[in-house]
Amino acid sequence: MTVPHTFKRTHHPHQTHPRSLWQSMHIDMYLLFGLILLTAMGLVILYSASGQNHNTITQQILHIFMAFIIMLIVAQIPPHIYQRWAIWLYSIGIFLLIVVLIAGHTGKGAERWLNLGVIRFQPSELMKLALPLFLASYFHKTHLPLNNLSILLAIVIIMIPAVLVAKQPDQSTAVLLFIAGGSVLLLAGLSWRLLGYITGLAIICAPLLWHFMHDYQRQRVLTFFNPERDPLGASYHIIQSKIAIGSGGFFGKGWLNGTQSHLHFLPEHATDFIFAVCGEEFGFVGSVILILLFMIIILRGLYITIYAQDTFSRLLAGSLTLTFFFSFFINMGMVTGILPVMGLPLPLVSYGGSSMITLMAGFGILMSIQTHRKLLTT
Amino acid sequence: MKKWATLKNHLQEIQLITHRSMTALVIMLILITFLILRLGFLQCAQHAHYTTLSKKNWLDIVPVEPTRGLIYDRNGLLLAENLPVFSLDIIPEKNPSIPQALAEIAKIIPLNDTEIAQFQKELKQHRRFEEIPLKLRLTEAEVARFYENQYRFPGALIKARLIRHYPLGAALSHIVGYVGRINLDELDNVDPSNYSATNYIGKLGIEKFYEDELHGTVGYEQAENDASGQPVRILHDIKPMPGKNLYLTLDSNLQIVAEQALAGHNGAVVILQPATGQILAMVSEPSFDPNLFVDGMSNQAFQQLEKAPSKPLYNRTLRGLYPLASTIKPYIALEGLDSETTTPNFTIFDPGWYQLPNSEHVYHDWKPHGHGTVNLNHALVSSCDTYFFALGHKMGIKHIDDILTRFGFGELTGIDVGEELPGIIASPAWKRRTKGIPWHEGDTINSAIGQGYMQATPLQLAQGIAILANRGKRFLPHLLLTEQEAGKIPEPQATTELEPVKLHQEDNWKMIITALQNVITSPLGTGYAHFGHDMPYTIAGKTGTAQVYSIKHRDEEGKNEEQDNLPEALRDHSLFVAFAPVDKPQIAIAVIAEHSKLAASIARHILDYYFTGSTPRLARANKENMTHDSAPHL
Incomplete structure (x- = not known):
């Protein structure tokens, strides 16, 4: 169906360039910049958390690179x-x-x-x-x-x-x-x-x-409800990560200056507990910035959800956004001791390839939904 | 009207989802606010408290390695123990320059190239803040010299460790196996927190198969450290739980006698109790010293072991695949009788060869001019090939495969070590799949005397003859006798009875067993020369010769003389399977001697030791033939 230009404008006054370059490449700029900022901050934290291990960082950059490419393919x-x-x-x-x-x-x-x-x-x-x-x-x-x-x-x-x-x-x-x-x-x-x-x-x-x-999972649940139950075993993770975050204070100890996470006090620092490294080195300010970066993506995801064209796209976009929210919220909640230890990594920040690729493929779908809209709808 | 309804529906859907998305947003914002408040509480309100905690977080939690369970033989003789040694370890994260530190340490404690190479290798794949041993088994003088200079080497420390040691060395290395330094792949397959203090893991044999039982549970110590990270005192601890001690079914004395009997030959001996499935001895020669693997050996030393033509690392008892040769005949005979393909009194005339109707090809008996008129008993006793050519042809490959399967060939026995191979039962389908060519009549003929594609491990040979000894009863072969948790009474492990071999005619067992007894006692018998008639115990057995060199060669007359002229690597293997005593079998044995005719005498040597506790004269005579390179590994 061909539509007169003016007709488009009246219905979408905020879209002055209905087919921008980004749009024709099926890239959602806001989402892309949000993701780039978040993964960049993630790499900075990971570099410190991994004990400045170049190998880990190179691997992770490779994961991110592959994941972005997959996202762009999925968006087409x-x-x-x-x-x-x-x-x-x-x-x-x-x-x-x-x-x-x-x-x-x-x-x-x-x-x-x-x-x-x-x-x-x-x-x-x-x-x-x-x-x-x-x-x-x-x-x-x-x-x-x-x-x-x-x-x-x-x-x-x-x-x-x-x-x-x-x-x-x-x-x-x-x-x-x-x-x-x-x-x-x-x-x-x-x-x-x-x-x-x-x-x-x-x-x-x-x-x-x-x-x-499994036994170790039962331990974690029991420990969550009563951290003093076993100070040497399962709750060790929670106590240590709270000390790391708390000692970070308002501005943090500075990049690569964390002591808790650099000694081996902090378990699994490069994966599940990486938020504690952020809390210790970048303090309250840094942690809130990281949370805000996550929230930029969430807000954009909800925007895409609301403006999507059909029920399928709306439900899908909404579910992908909410799942992303809960995966980082649960991780941060576990590291700060308000949720039980679950073995969930911090999305896009923790070290690992396969979950990164899935997440980015999900964002690719969001971009596809946003950029394949036909301009005439209700 | 309908269109309007769907349109309305569509609008409704949009409103619904928008509404729900907004609700989700509100919930998310509440949750995030809560999270930020929590961060504010930890990082602002409680900052001072946590800073104090982190400053004196010299409350370090140190995992404590559990003591690995010991391994004993059935008589309580120690097969694997833990010896205390001092080792010099380095925590790489605490040392600014490893190469410099190594050079400095080498000035006071001698380091050889293997130790440095091993250290460098582990440096690449170690867990963070884990001590890497640089040198094991320090002398007291070296320990003292190190302590004088310790301030110069940050991150280096002396540790008292328990090191696995195998007192019997090479005698049991294939079964007990060994432990070695844990690597990252192996760490993926275990609970990492339980292995947080553990440096060794079972790599082979019992050590690997029973890793979970032997390892135990990690303990923790909460230690208060001084500024340099040295523990000052222990505040609390949770004691590690040592691994279970294992008692194996093996009889070390029998094992060593069997090893000595075989020494000088490549080959294998498996001895088990037919009535329980317990393995009494399992020898694979040549062997290797498992203690070399515990410390980690140089790549060169490993290559030497790995590439040696006699393959010492190769466990022949579980992985050696040999033709069954004439030891297949009792099973073929049993199936022949039970399927009524033949009868005890049915005879053939053996001119020394066999020919299929409509075929030019001649199958030769091992005896150049034949055995004359033979019945089933005579055919087994003198191992007449021609009789079995005819019987095999008559009953067909399906019957042959069926009886072998029922006696446990062609599939894993299920023994409790992991390295086993299943062997091969050849069938037309198998040949088409693996070789891409059809099954010939001749393949059946060759299979009937165990020279075709059929392959079995020495363990399977022993299991087969044990089932025969039991008149069909079948037990799972196993090595674990009892498990003992620290401070508790050993728990005996139950024996597992498997589906027995059932015959239509129970009498057929007796027929075959009598024939196998005659193999030993009859002057015509192929085992007579090795055992004779004045035996202190009764025995039923079967000899076998597995061809190594081409069949064509074998077809020529005067084969035996030519065998002696062949280079050793081309000579035939000899096989011997037996059980004793005949009426109430206590042990079943399978012996394979590669490129040698001595399997039956080796078995005699072992059986004489088992029943009389002495070494027989015949075996002693044979020992002189075995002199070259027969130094026992003790």
């Missing part, structure tokens, strides 16, 4: 293609999770990786995107508001991968899957009362979850 594909693929991505994801689970029984301990010869790959990472994709495409078809049948089906769609991932065992990813799926449900208008019932049910089912937990 229009949302309706993702909508068509959703069911297949979901089915393949489930299949691969089962394969890993079966293969995992032959090895010792946790087995999450699928070895494809050249690259190793975690099916649970694929699921982090496939689950919200599939749910959003499902709700797009059924129309809102939700009826009871589609709510029930959605819960089954969430539970299957979550249980498979939890069995690996990788409870923290399972939690993220719950959040990704649950956020689609909430955005689609799950009533608050029903949410209350489901939460109640979950609390009743908690002993069951307890049964599936």
Whole structure:
């Protein structure tokens, strides 16, 4: 359909350049700059946290570089293609999770990786995107508001991968899957009362979850509720990270000057507890700046959600944004001692390649949604 | 109307999602505010408190390594122990210049190239703030010299360590295995906090298979340190829990006798108790000293072991694949009887060769002019190939594969060490898959005397004959006798009984076992020369000869003389499987001597020791033939 230019203007007064260069390259500038700032600050923190290990930094730069390229590729594909693929991505994801689970029984301990010869790959990472994709495409078809049948089906769609991932065992990813799926449900208008019932049910089912937990995970939960229980064992992480953050003060001790994190007091400093390094070296100011950088991305994500064109895109964009929020919030909450220790990395800052690529692919989808809008809508 | 409805629906959806997104935003902002308040509380309100804590955070938590469980044999003889030594360690993060420190240390404590190379290797893949040992087993003088100069070497310290030691050395290295420095890949497969103080992990054999049991649980010490990081006093501690002690089913004396009997030959001996599946001895010759692996050896020394033509690192008992040769015949005979393909009284005439109808190809018996008229008993006793050519042809490869599978060939036995190979049961499908060519009639003929594609490990040979000794009862072969938690009574491990081999006619067991007894006692028997009739115990067994050189060569007459003229590497392997006593079998044995005819005499030597405690005269005579390079590894 061809539309007169003036008609466009009246409906979108704020879009003076409807097809900018960025737009035609399918890049969302705000998101891109937010991500660049955040990963840059992440590298600065990681350099200190890794004990100035050049190898770690080079590797991480490589991860970031690859992840950005994947994001740009993902952004080129229009949302309706993702909508068509959703069911297949979901089915393949489930299949691969089962394969890993079966293969995992032959090895010792946790087995999450699928070895494809050249690259190793975690099916649970694929699921982090496939689950919200599939749910959003499902709700797009059924129309809102939700009826009871589609709510029930959605819960089954969430539970299957979550249980498979939890069995690996990788409870923290399972939690993220719950959040990704649950956020689609909430955005689609799950009533608050029903949410209350489901939460109640979950609390009743908690002993069951307890049964599936590994010993070390039980320790972490027990320690969370009573940190003095075992000052030498599991709560060591929390006490140490609180000391690191608290001793940082308002302006921090300065870059590379952290003592807690540079001695080996602070466990897992390059991965899960990296926020403590930020708190110690950059203080309250630095931590708040890091949080604000995260929030820029969140706000842009919500903007994209609200201005997206169809139900599928809106649900998907909203779920990706909310999941990103909770993954960094849970990590920071755990490091500052307001949430239990869960083994979730700080997204885009902690060292690691595969979760970085998944996150950036998610942002690629957001960019695709934002830049593939047709200009005439309601 | 319908269009309007969907449009309305669409608008409604948009409003709903927008509304929900705004609610989410509010929730997120509340949560973030809460987080920022929390940071403000920790970093502003409580700043002074945490600064004090961090200043005297010389409250260091140090993980304490659990003592690794000991390994004993069935009689309580120590096979793997922990010896206290002093080691010189360096924490690289605490030293500004490693190369300079090494050069300085070398002036007061001699360092050799291997130690430096090993240190450099571990420097590249160590965990942060972990001590890396530079030199193990310091003398007292070296310890004293170091302490005088310690102030010059930040990050260097003397540590009292327990080092794994294997008192019997090479005698048990293939089974007990060894521990070595843990590497990052291995760390991925264990709980890292439980291994935070551990430097060694089982790499092979029992040490690897029972790693979880042997390792124990890490302990912690909360120590108050002075400014230089030296602990002043221990405030509290959680004691580490030592690993479990393991008692193996092995009998070290029998193991050493078997090793000495085999010494000078490459080969393998496996001895087990048919009634339980307990392994009494497992020898793979040549062997190596596992203690070399604990300290870490130079690359050159490792290459030398790895590339040696006699393959000392290769565990022949579990990974050596040998043709079953004539030791296959008891199983073929049993299946022949039980499937009624043949009867005890059925005879053939053996002219010394066999020919298929419609074929030119001639299959030769090992005996140039043949055995004459033979029945099944005679065929087993004198190991008549022609009889088994005919029987194999008549019953077909399916029956052969079936009986071998039931006796545990072609699949892992499930023994509790990890390195096992399954061997091969050849079938038409297997040949098409692996070789891409169809199965020939001749393949069945060769299989019937164990010379085709069939391959078995010495453990499988011992297991097969043990099942025969048991008249079909089958037990899982295993090495772990009991486990003992520190300070507790050992817990015996249950034996596992597997699906037995069932026959249509129970009498057939007796028929085959009698024939195997005649192999030893009958003057015609292939084992008679090695055992004779004046034995203090009864025994049933079967000899075998596995061809190494081409079959064509074997077809020529006067084979035996030619064997002696062949270079050693081309001579045939000899095999011997047996159990004793015949009525109530106590042990089953499989012996393989590569490029040698002595398997049966080696077995005799071992069995005589087991039943009479003495070394027989025959074996002593043989020992003289085994002189070259037969120094025992003790």
